Amino acid sequence: MRRKTSVLPYIIFIIFLVIINWYVTNGFQILFPNFFFQETFTSVNLIISFSLIAAIFRLQSHGMDGFFKLATHFFVVIFVAEIVASLILLVGDIVILALAFFGNHDPETFLPLRINTFSIIALIAFIIVILVFIDGIVRGKYAYRVIKKTLFFDDLPPAFEGFSITQISDVHSGSFNNNKAVQKGIDLINAQKSDLLVFTGDLVNNKAEEIVPWIPLFQQIKASYGKFSILGNHDYGDYIKWPNDLEKRKNLQNLKDYHQQIGFKLLLDENVTIEKGGQKIDLLGVENWGIGFGERGDLNKALSGTNQNDFKILLSHDPSHFDAQVKTHASKINLTLSGHTHGMQFGIEAFGIKWSPVKYRYKHWAGLKEELGRFLYINRGFGFLGFSGRIGIWPEITVIELRTFNHKAQ
Incomplete structure (x- = not known):
């Protein structure tokens, strides 16, 4: 009898994915307050991510080729870039909360610090990670x-x-x-x-x-x-x-x-x-x-x-x-x-x-x-x-x- 695959790991991963995606796009959106960046980025990333998870769940024992392989690589690149960006934003938020707590200030007082420093650094890191992965895919595998x-x-x-x-x-x-x-x-x-x-x-x-x-x-x-x-x-x-x-x-x-x-x-x-x-x-x-x-x-x-x-x-x-x-x-x-x-x-x-x-x-x-x-x-x-x-x-x-x-x- 074929053993049933547990869906719990997928549910946990989806929740984690949604949280990371929201946190990063929120951090980037404040740099582009009048642009539809958040909606577009979130929608595209989540659609591809959820499609990939569904494909993995249904095709665990099959090889990766065609669109499935392309989607996998797109997902890995974006996901790793988001992880790096989220860590930078998290450090920034911890710094802001620490300054607010020890200085007895409203955290909103330090919002420009996040916008002008940590959000910009996170965005730069996000772009660098994507470029590094592209180089690894195009050049690195045959270097x-x-x-x-x-x-x-x-x-x-x-x-x-x-x-x-x-x-x-x-x-x-x-x-x-x-x-x-x-x-x-x-x-x-x-x-x-x-x-x-x-x-x-x-x-x-x-x-x-x-x-x-x-x-x-x-x-x-x-x-x-x-x-x-x-x-x-x-x-x-x-x-x-x-x-x-x-x-x-x-x-x-x-x-x-x-x-x-x-x-x-x-x-x-x-x-x-x-x-x-x-x-x-x-x-x-x-x-x-x-x-x-x-x-x-x-x-x-x-x-x-x-x-x-x-x-x-x-x-x-x-x-x-x-x-x-x-x-x-x-x-x-x-x-x-x-x-x-x-x-x-x-x-x-x-x-x-x-x-x-x-x-x-x-x-x-x-x-x-x-x-x-x-x-x-x-x-x-x-x-x-x-x-x-x-x-x-x-x-x-x-x-x-x-x-x-x-x-x-x-």
């Missing part, structure tokens, strides 16, 4: 960044001194809509001229067919020691309804075939040997293993045939796997490469600040981490999902160079 890291190891085989690995993750090809922009990313990958290319999962959003138009682009990627990949949580088709299990399994098999067409060697709880100069390192890949996102992967199976002290690199889509199993495993895994978080596609990494809302779900959500003598690197993602943009957390191409401590000492 590829190359991030280079040099990692030193005391047990790296000498033949692999200076060996380079390019990592991409979370392509989410079902979200792409700009062939020229994606080609720019592919060209940037090839420009790194790395020895090895690894892809750490989520080639599609839901269906294997999403990657088909983009296969010729990803086939262009070159790496002299090969291209290897794993599956991410979205690759299994778990987030949409299928007519039957056979169709779902067929979709997954098609996706595996597309990995092969691209030229990726898909690692499914297995390992391969990368040889250079008569020495080797082990490259392992597990199926998706993530707390709350399916624990399919079998690390012990992926380690089969390797020795405890071999130099090993693991591809594991979800970084929670590192904390749960990898960092304390008896067989040392020197480097784990993950993705999954996207940095939530929103945050700030500048001026020594590193923050994104995703930190409240993942303590370490992007970049390099070392623990118990083992490294984890989390790629911020090549593509985007849900929100068709990126703000402050840009799409990433990672280049990791392996070095020995002996070379560092020199």
Whole structure:
């Protein structure tokens, strides 16, 4: 029997939405007392917002496309802008009440303070937030960044001194809509001229067919020691309804075939040997293993045939796997490469600040981490999902160079 969806969260959200909308438009209206701003802004915003909530309530298990996706983005942009503006107005009202209370004055005495200062600041912030989101939607989602890291190891085989690995993750090809922009990313990958290319999962959003138009682009990627990949949580088709299990399994098999067409060697709880100069390192890949996102992967199976002290690199889509199993495993895994978080596609990494809302779900959500003598690197993602943009957390191409401590000492 299908479980009924509770309407209470929607009712609470609608009430909150109405309050925020009224508060912000009221704060702006006093700047335009003779203009129909309040009525127009409130009506348009609430109509779209309520339509969106109704659509979400009725279409929870369906993908977002067409007008529904456009309305979602419009709603998110306006809603976030309203939240920022309301916080500024709230600070202003608290200041006014405090001045009135401690000065024993009527709050109306300080009304010009709100009009001339806080309402203007709130309006400017409202406009800036909208412009930032527009930039993230138009430019940010394809603003590829190359991030280079040099990692030193005391047990790296000498033949692999200076060996380079390019990592991409979370392509989410079902979200792409700009062939020229994606080609720019592919060209940037090839420009790194790395020895090895690894892809750490989520080639599609839901269906294997999403990657088909983009296969010729990803086939262009070159790496002299090969291209290897794993599956991410979205690759299994778990987030949409299928007519039957056979169709779902067929979709997954098609996706595996597309990995092969691209030229990726898909690692499914297995390992391969990368040889250079008569020495080797082990490259392992597990199926998706993530707390709350399916624990399919079998690390012990992926380690089969390797020795405890071999130099090993693991591809594991979800970084929670590192904390749960990898960092304390008896067989040392020197480097784990993950993705999954996207940095939530929103945050700030500048001026020594590193923050994104995703930190409240993942303590370490992007970049390099070392623990118990083992490294984890989390790629911020090549593509985007849900929100068709990126703000402050840009799409990433990672280049990791392996070095020995002996070379560092020199």
